[in-house]
Amino acid sequence: MNLYAVKAIYVFEMARTFRTIYQSILAPVISTSLYFVVFGAAIGSRITAVEGVSYGAFIVPGLVMLSLLTQSISNASFGIYFPRFTGTIYEVLSAPISYVEILLGYVGAAATKSIILGVIILATATLFVPLQVAHPLIMLTFLVLTSVTFSLFGFIIGIWADGFEKLQIIPLLVVMPLTFLGGSFYSVNMLPPFWQTVTLFNPVVYLVSGFRWSFYELADVSLWVSIGMTGVFLTGCLVTVWWIFRTGYRLKA
Amino acid sequence: MNKQPIISIQGLSKTYDGGFQALRDVDLEIRKGEIFALLGPNGAGKTTLINIVCGIVNPTEGRVTVDGHDIITGYRATRSMIGLVPQELPTEAFETVWNTVSFSRGLFGKPANPGHIESVLKSLSLWDKKDNKMMTLSGGMKRRVLIAKALSHEPRILFLDEPTAGVDVELRQDMWNLVRGLRDSGVTIILTTHYIEEAEQMAERVGVINQGSLILVQEKQELMDRLGNKQLRLHLHEPLESIPEALSGFDLEFVPESCELIYTYHSQRERTGVTMLLLALGEERITFHDVDTKQSSLEEIFVNLVTWEK
Ligand SMILES: Nc1ncnc2c1ncn2[C@@H]1O[C@H](COP(=O)(O)OP(=O)(O)O)[C@@H](O)[C@H]1O
Numbered sequence: 173m174n175l176y177a178v179k180a181i182y183v184f185e186m187a188r189t190f191r192t193i194y195q196s197i198l199a200p201v202i203s204t205s206l207y208f209v210v211f212g213a214a215i216g217s218r219i220t221a222v223e224g225v226s227y228g229a230f231i232v233p234g235l236v237m238l239s240l241l242t243q244s245i246s247n248a249s250f251g252i253y254f255p256r257f258t259g260t261i262y263e264v265l266s267a268p269i270s271y272v273e274i275l276l277g278y279v280g281a282a283a284t285k286s287i288i289l290g291v292i293i294l295a296t297a298t299l300f301v302p303l304q305v306a307h308p309l310i311m312l313t314f315l316v317l318t319s320v321t322f323s324l325f326g327f328i329i330g331i332w333a334d335g336f337e338k339l340q341i342i343p344l345l346v347v348m349p350l351t352f353l354g355g356s357f358y359s360v361n362m363l364p365p366f367w368q369t370v371t372l373f374n375p376v377v378y379l380v381s382g383f384r385w386s387f388y389e390l391a392d393v394s395l396w397v398s399i400g401m402t403g404v405f406l407t408g409c410l411v412t413v414w415w416i417f418r419t420g421y422r423l424k425a
Numbered sequence: 426m427n428k429q430p431i432i433s434i435q436g437l438s439k440t441y442d443g444g445f446q447a448l449r450d451v452d453l454e455i456r457k458g459e460i461f462a463l464l465g466p467n468g469a470g471k472t473t474l475i476n477i478v479c480g481i482v483n484p485t486e487g488r489v490t491v492d493g494h495d496i497i498t499g500y501r502a503t504r505s506m507i508g509l510v511p512q513e514l515p516t517e518a519f520e521t522v523w524n525t526v527s528f529s530r531g532l533f534g535k536p537a538n539p540g541h542i543e544s545v546l547k548s549l550s551l552w553d554k555k556d557n558k559m560m561t562l563s564g565g566m567k568r569r570v571l572i573a574k575a576l577s578h579e580p581r582i583l584f585l586d587e588p589t590a591g592v593d594v595e596l597r598q599d600m601w602n603l604v605r606g607l608r609d610s611g612v613t614i615i616l617t618t619h620y621i622e623e624a625e626q627m628a629e630r631v632g633v634i635n636q637g638s639l640i641l642v643q644e645k646q647e648l649m650d651r652l653g654n655k656q657l658r659l660h661l662h663e664p665l666e667s668i669p670e671a672l673s674g675f676d677l678e679f680v681p682e683s684c685e686l687i688y689t690y691h692s693q694r695e696r697t698g699v700t701m702l703l704l705a706l707g708e709e710r711i712t713f714h715d716v717d718t719k720q721s722s723l724e725e726i727f728v729n730l731v732t733w734e735k
Pocket residue numbers: 425441442443445446447465466467468469470471472473474
């Protein structure tokens with residue numbers, strides 16, 4: 173194990189975050205606060221509590237998930253796409269480093285940023301709504317699992333993309349809609365039966381549901397189904413990454 | 426000199442996606458501790474060859490070993506021995522010189538050693554730039570940083586891909602001094618170039634590559650003897666009817682339209698005959714108003730080599 177290399181990549185990537193601290197941390201915190209002001213305070217005051225949880229508090233887990241997903245993907249995809257774009261990737265490819273180590277460095281850093289961000293958003297949320305976490309350990313598991321899974325997903329996008337446009341297109345056209353329609357701002361039970369069924373094909377539903385359960389013991393689907401589906405998606409990403417490294421897809425000519 | 430090979434390339438071929446064959450069945454051995462120049466025109470396959478040995482490009486066929494380790498199955502051992510200075514100048518614009526060079530050392534599996542990084546930066550006259558961001562550096566300075574990155578992990582083999590492309594005279598001189606210093610400390614150096622003079626100045630052995638095939642590998646001196654044809658052109662004041670009898674012993678050619686007298690000689694020989702020719706011209710009272718010399722271009726040399734090989 174080339175631990176020095178893992179550390180070098182990890183530290184390098186984390187340093188990039190701190191250099192762009194406003195963009196990486198502050199921007200999501202501000203946008204999340206705006207969500208609280210608009211949905212929690214302004215609109216939320218007119219919406220009745222969902223199964224005993226005030227609307228403002230109800231949307232917290234969904235908001236955190238929204239940030240985790242978008243930030244994990246954008247951090248990880250940018251982290252690997254940028255060296256490909258500038259050409260500095262030559263050094264990583266010529267280094268005595270295995271695929272696992274490359275992943276630990278890049279995906280580890282991206283996931284760490286997301287986890288830090290998630291914690292910051294949760295802390296911000298306590299300023300707006302009374303927050304309670306019924307199952308902290310499960311909450312943390314979801315936080316970490318989601319960050320890692322979607323950082324991996326971002327890594328795949330960063331390797332697949334051959335232009336800045338492609339880098340944006342998946343987060344914009346796929347992830348955002350899925351997140352908005354994934355029960356971040358409502359309980360799936362509020363939908364008409366037909367849309368409830370459609371929603372079950374949206375993987376984000378499982379993440380939000382499981383995550384929300386760890387707070388309020390409110391869930392659209394059972395906890396184990398949530399964890400299972402997240403695991404399936406994680407495995408899918410791992411298999412794809414394994415294939416990328418095996419074939420050198422878009423990394424090596 | 427130690428003739429034991431440190432890099433051994435056997436039957437190496439590369440066909441890129443899309444079907445272009447950049448390397449054809451290349452066999453090559455690089456000896457431990459030598460300075461080897463890979464000489465060839467643009468597009469010959471020099472970068473492809475280097476990139477395969479370094480792990481950046483996948484080989485299509487063939488086998489490469491470095492110090493006895495296969496570059497694919499033993500990539501950790503082979504890559505940690507190699508430093509690469511690429512042809513292009515890709516850099517992390519927002520990183521400082523110090524960070525980017527330290528990053529390289531870690532990436533290659535070496536524990537931090539600020540003392541070593543400091544001495545590398547100093548040897549490349551980069552010490553006063555260590556806190557500068559990469560984007561503030563000129564092209565020549567970036568090239569120095571890339572050399573520093575390659576040397577940061579104390580490689581035993583150094584690849585320099587077109588190291589003098591776009592580099593000023595001062596850096597070129599610094600670089601050659603550095604390369605000689607490294608060679609003296611036992612580092613094996615492989616450089617690519619499309620300038621004959623560069624290969625001539627630096628290398629101990631030269632490999633000539635053209636259109637993906639390694640045409641020949643020779644001690645530099647032998648090669649220069651073979652390639653070292655030069656032409657001396659004399660621009661005469663008056664045209665000649667014919668070449669005078671007294672000059673018939675020289676290999677002369679007269680071009681009537683331009684009043685040029687062309688003498689072909691061997692620049693590497695002890696006696697080039699240039700003095701004799703000029704004296705003879707004086708005795709014949711043949712005057713000229715200008716003179717220049719011309720070395721065969723790489724393209725001409727390739728034509729010569731390829732026909733010679735047949
Ligand atoms: N990634 C690639 N895909 C397709 N063709 C390539 C690629 N890289 C290089 N080539 C082609 O292979 C040939 C050799 O290129 P290269 O090794 O860079 O030559 P050199 O370094 O000697 O100038 C060129 O014709 C180049 O266009």
